[in-house]
Amino acid sequence: xxxxxxxxxxxxxxxxxxxxxxxxxxxxxxxxxxxxxxxxxxxxxxxxxxxxxxxxxxxxxxxxxxxxxxxxxxxxxxxxxxxxxxxxxxxxxxxxxxxxxxxxxxxxxxxxxxxxxxxxxxxxxxxxxxxxxxxxxxxxxxxxxxxxxxxxxxxxxxxxxxxxxxxxxxxxxxxxxxxxxxxxxxxxxxxxxxxxxxxxxxxxxxxxxxxxxxxxxxxxxxxxxxxxxxxxxxxxxxxxxxxxxxxxxxxxxxxxxxxxxxxxxxxxxxxxxxxxxxxxxxxxxxxxxxxxxxxxxxxxxxxxxxxxxxxxxxxxxxxxxxxxxxxxxxxxxxxxxxxxxxxxxxxxxxxxxxxxxxxxxxxxxxxxx
Amino acid sequence: xxxxxxxxxxxxxxxxxxxxxxxxxxxxxxxxxxxxxxxxxxxxxxxxxxxxxxxxxxxxxxxxxxxxxxxxxxxxxxxxxxxxxxxxxxxxxxxxxxxxxxxxxxxxxxxxxxxxxxxxxxxxxxxxxxxxxxxxxxxxxxxxxxxxxxxxxxxxxxxxxxxxxxxxxxxxxxxxxxxxxxxxxxxxxxxxxxxxxxxxxxxxxxxxxxxxxxxxxxxxxxxxxxxxxxxxxxxxxxxxxxxxxxxxxxxxxxxxxxxxxxxxxxxxxxxxxxxxxxxxxxxxxxxxx
Amino acid sequence: xxxxxxxxxxxxxxxxxxxxxxxxxxxxxxxxxxxxxxxxxxxxxxxxxxxxxxxxxxxxxxxxxxxxxxxxxxxxxxxxxxxxxxxxxxxxxxxxxxxxxxxxxxxxxxxxxxxxxxxxxxxxxxxxxxxxxxxxxxxxxxxxxxxxxxxxxxxxxxxxxxxxxxxxxxxxxxxxxxxxxxxxxxxxxxxxxxxxxxxxxxxxxxxxxxxxxxxxxxxxxxxxxxxxxxxxxxxxxxxxxxxxxxxxxxxxxxxxxxxxxxxxxxxxxxxxxxxxxxxxxxxxx
Numbered sequence: 050x051x052x053x054x055x056x057x058x059x060x061x062x063x064x065x066x067x068x069x070x071x072x073x074x075x076x077x078x079x080x081x082x083x084x085x086x087x088x089x090x091x092x093x094x095x096x097x098x099x100x101x102x103x104x105x106x107x108x109x110x111x112x113x114x115x116x117x118x119x120x121x122x123x124x125x126x127x128x129x130x131x132x133x134x135x136x137x138x139x140x141x142x143x144x145x146x147x148x149x150x151x152x153x154x155x156x157x158x159x160x161x162x163x164x165x166x167x168x169x170x171x172x173x174x175x176x177x178x179x180x181x182x183x184x185x186x187x188x189x190x191x192x193x194x195x196x197x198x199x200x201x202x203x204x205x206x207x208x209x210x211x212x213x214x215x216x217x218x219x220x221x222x223x224x225x226x227x228x229x230x231x232x233x234x235x236x237x238x239x240x241x242x243x244x245x246x247x248x249x250x251x252x253x254x255x256x257x258x259x260x261x262x263x264x265x266x267x268x269x270x271x272x273x274x275x276x277x278x279x280x281x282x283x284x285x286x287x288x289x290x291x292x293x294x295x296x297x298x299x300x301x302x303x304x305x306x307x308x309x310x311x312x313x314x315x316x317x318x319x320x321x322x323x324x325x326x327x328x329x330x331x332x333x334x335x336x337x338x339x340x341x342x343x344x345x346x347x348x349x350x351x352x353x354x355x356x357x358x359x360x361x362x363x364x365x366x367x368x369x370x371x372x373x374x375x376x377x378x379x380x381x382x383x384x385x386x387x388x389x390x391x392x393x394x395x396x397x398x399x400x401x402x403x404x405x406x407x408x409x410x411x412x413x414x415x416x417x418x
Numbered sequence: 419x420x421x422x423x424x425x426x427x428x429x430x431x432x433x434x435x436x437x438x439x440x441x442x443x444x445x446x447x448x449x450x451x452x453x454x455x456x457x458x459x460x461x462x463x464x465x466x467x468x469x470x471x472x473x474x475x476x477x478x479x480x481x482x483x484x485x486x487x488x489x490x491x492x493x494x495x496x497x498x499x500x501x502x503x504x505x506x507x508x509x510x511x512x513x514x515x516x517x518x519x520x521x522x523x524x525x526x527x528x529x530x531x532x533x534x535x536x537x538x539x540x541x542x543x544x545x546x547x548x549x550x551x552x553x554x555x556x557x558x559x560x561x562x563x564x565x566x567x568x569x570x571x572x573x574x575x576x577x578x579x580x581x582x583x584x585x586x587x588x589x590x591x592x593x594x595x596x597x598x599x600x601x602x603x604x605x606x607x608x609x610x611x612x613x614x615x616x617x618x619x620x621x622x623x624x625x626x627x628x629x630x631x632x633x634x635x636x637x638x639x640x641x642x643x644x645x646x647x648x649x650x651x652x653x654x655x656x657x658x659x660x661x662x663x664x665x666x667x668x669x670x671x672x673x674x675x676x677x678x679x680x681x682x683x684x685x686x687x688x689x690x691x692x693x694x695x696x697x698x699x700x701x702x703x704x705x706x707x
Numbered sequence: 708x709x710x711x712x713x714x715x716x717x718x719x720x721x722x723x724x725x726x727x728x729x730x731x732x733x734x735x736x737x738x739x740x741x742x743x744x745x746x747x748x749x750x751x752x753x754x755x756x757x758x759x760x761x762x763x764x765x766x767x768x769x770x771x772x773x774x775x776x777x778x779x780x781x782x783x784x785x786x787x788x789x790x791x792x793x794x795x796x797x798x799x800x801x802x803x804x805x806x807x808x809x810x811x812x813x814x815x816x817x818x819x820x821x822x823x824x825x826x827x828x829x830x831x832x833x834x835x836x837x838x839x840x841x842x843x844x845x846x847x848x849x850x851x852x853x854x855x856x857x858x859x860x861x862x863x864x865x866x867x868x869x870x871x872x873x874x875x876x877x878x879x880x881x882x883x884x885x886x887x888x889x890x891x892x893x894x895x896x897x898x899x900x901x902x903x904x905x906x907x908x909x910x911x912x913x914x915x916x917x918x919x920x921x922x923x924x925x926x927x928x929x930x931x932x933x934x935x936x937x938x939x940x941x942x943x944x945x946x947x948x949x950x951x952x953x954x955x956x957x958x959x960x961x962x963x964x965x966x967x968x969x970x971x972x973x974x975x976x977x978x979x980x981x982x983x984x985x986x987x988x989x990x991x992x
Binding site: 438450517525528530541544556640643644645646663664 | 709726730733743
């Protein structure tokens with residue numbers, strides 16, 4: 050498989066501030082690659098460097114093996130779908146899409162053919178004559194993407210394009226974008242702060258924090274095997290226990306929790322004895338009222354604080370005995386847990402192999418007032 | 419709404435309506451109607467009364483009058499285009515290129531000179547450019563000129579003066595529309611392969627058209643009706659139409675002729691604007707501030 | 708080509724040079740005028756003969772500074788009185804117009820609005836002559852009907868005030884309208900709800916909100932009246948305003964006392980302009 054985009058040791062400093070710190074990654078031809086991270090992690094800076102709008106402080110950028118590090122933005126085989134879409138209000142839909150082709154000096158006949166072809170592909174075959182302000186949010190999205198795709202770029206860059214859409218449309222567009230990418234086969238590089246978008250659409254996701262990549266992998270890898278505390282907390286939701294780790298003479302680790310309970314954890318190369326550790330367990334890894342015979346499960350008593358009903362995504366908000374932490378436990382809608390009410394005392398448990406431990410670290414995952 | 423409320427509402431309306439109505443009718447509508455009436459009348463002296471077309475006929479018969487008007491109109495159009503040509507890059511620099519911290523300062527610097535009286539600003543050019551003026555004295559002493567050259571009282575200088583005094587009325591609307599131009603549109607055009615000239619042609623100017631047109635109309639009317647600048651910087655050679663109006667009314671005391679000229683100025687300039695709007699396919703509605 | 712993109716140095720430097728040239732062009736006449744106000748020479752030109760304040764304070768026999776120049780001082784006084792009158796009249800008319808067009812609805816509103824805008828596009832010369840002739844006709848009619856000679860209908864102070872106000876009121880109106888448009892009318896509703904009557908709402912809420920625009924408009928009205936020439940020249944009587952007086956001196960030749968006057972005017976208007984602009988009134992003189 051050829052590499053559509055190869056980034057080597059890319060760094061960007063603004064005076065003393067390092068926005069992008071020595072990042073390297075490759076994107077395979079035809080894949081959907083997402084860069085996921087909170088606001089201010091440097092993902093937009095990274096994207097603009099790939100597009101050519103920023104000049105890197107250090108590093109190289111290659112497209113299909115060719116070094117284009119110092120090429121001007123309009124000479125690179127990449128196109129950018131802007132966050133605000135940047136559709137030209139002074140032109141109709143056809144002219145918007147035709148813009149890049151016209152600048153290349155292509156013949157009118159070819160332009161008409163290509164534009165109409167692309168309009169069909171994005172599912173808006175008769176929209177050529179419409180004005181930009183007559184389009185809906187989802188339609189504008191597709192026109193913005195069509196405008197870039199018509200130029201057949203090596204890589205299509207997308208800067209959080211779904212941010213301005215309302216929730217239901219966003220859900221719909223996630224699927225549409227994925228289908229579109231598969232259909233046209235162009236390599237997509239997509240940046241977002243919404244981990245759900247990244248997970249649903251991507252073949253590969255890079256989790257970015259403070260200018261560097263924490264982990265690069267498939268959504269499944271990131272979800273089930275987060276390689277750092279940040280990834281564990283940023284991707285998906287996760288319950289966090291402050292624990293102290295102890296190793297006994299046989300090399301078996303136990304994690305002591307605030308309420309005095311001990312949990313068994315699997316020994317992995319990263320963990321060691323210490324006072325300040327975080328234990329992570331996913332909500333769906335927690336079993337409600339596990340059978341007494343569940344071998345090796347870590348079990349504890351909790352009080353139900355609230356039932357967070359959300360259809361298939363329902364959860365229980367619980368508080369462990371002897372602690373003030375709040376945990377989130379997946380609540381399957383299979384009727385067997387319908388009897389649980391607030392203030393009930395129940396037991397929850399999990400298989401030790403489903404938890405991960407990292408040195409204690411608190412991350413700013415989102416903006417708070 | 420209670421009855422008393424309606425009464426006070428009506429009183430409020432009358433309170434605002436009456437002064438405005440009186441102002442517009444007594445100071446604008448009626449005077450211009452009177453102007454029109456006088457232009458069709460004889461001078462009232464020596465039994466010369468009643469409806470007549472001779473004031474207007476004089477305009478068309480006497481070459482000096484309509485030639486002066488044509489000259490004034492052509493130069494006004496030229497000045498308008500010159501002003502547009504200068505205003506666009508200046509506005510572009512301030513809204514899109516200058517460092518954000520300096521923008522406020524630059525805008526103030528841009529506008530302050532225009533609050534100073536036109537007379538003083540023209541006077542400044544006079545003492546700079548006339549034969550005994552600053553530039554001449556400077557260049558002669560530096561050896562660049564062998565002897566002083568009269569830089570005033572020619573068409574080029576007059577045009578420069580007109581550009582100078584009307585500049586602001588184009589820059590303000592153009593800055594207004596350019597500020598509304600989203601930077602990401604320019605970035606997107608760039609990303610799609612457009613060069614700078616193509617971006618000006620396809621994105622910036624089409625976007626700014628309403629501002630350019632409204633500024634253009636104001637500049638054109640301002641320059642056409644200008645009296646001080648052509649008079650002081652063009653001197654006897656100015657041949658500006660407003661001078662004809664002044665002469666008729668103040669010098670020759672021929673108010674009827676002056677009225678006719680005044681009306682012709684209004685009508686013909688409105689005609690020119692209408693034609694230009696049609697040519698550039700703009701509608702007046704879109705352009706009214 | 709814009710600040711968010713990387714630009715080649717020649718491009719940015721060429722642009723900067725252009726802008727500097729533009730500002731030099733813009734300020735050159737003003738700077739030269741102001742500097743020569745202090746030149747110890749009988750002519751407002753080079754060579755520089757030394758620094759002097761005589762063009763401000765000199766009391767003859769050769770040099771009469773502005774503060775001792777009777778004719779000029781008189782014309783300044785006239786201009787000032789005219790400007791104050793115009794300021795008051797235009798501000799009242801402009802504010803009424805703002806309320807009329809923004810808060811009231813009536814037939815022919817658009818036509819009336821168009822009429823209000825018209826004086827901005829009509830050359831000042833035409834405004835002047837139309838009012839001159841109209842006032843003259845009315846004056847003659849009254850004289851013939853009642854045998855009374857109405858002084859203020861002939862060229863003079865009041866005609867100048869009326870003539871200038873005809874278009875300066877429009878400018879004040881536009882300034883106030885711009886601010887009134889941004890006014891949240893639910894504030895008025897809240898005030899009514901709390902028991903205020905219409906007049907109180909107007910005074911304490913709406914006019915209070917409009918105050919910066921009204922002050923800005925008034926300042927602009929004052930300045931525009933002070934410097935007006937085209938309309939005033941046809942309406943002025945025996946008392947010349949400063950611009951007319953200056954025009955005669957510029958045309959027929961005079962001493963650098965004109966520079967001294969210009970210096971004071973430039974400084975004065977600049978202060979008011981900067982003050983007004985810094986308050987956010989982005990309007991045009």
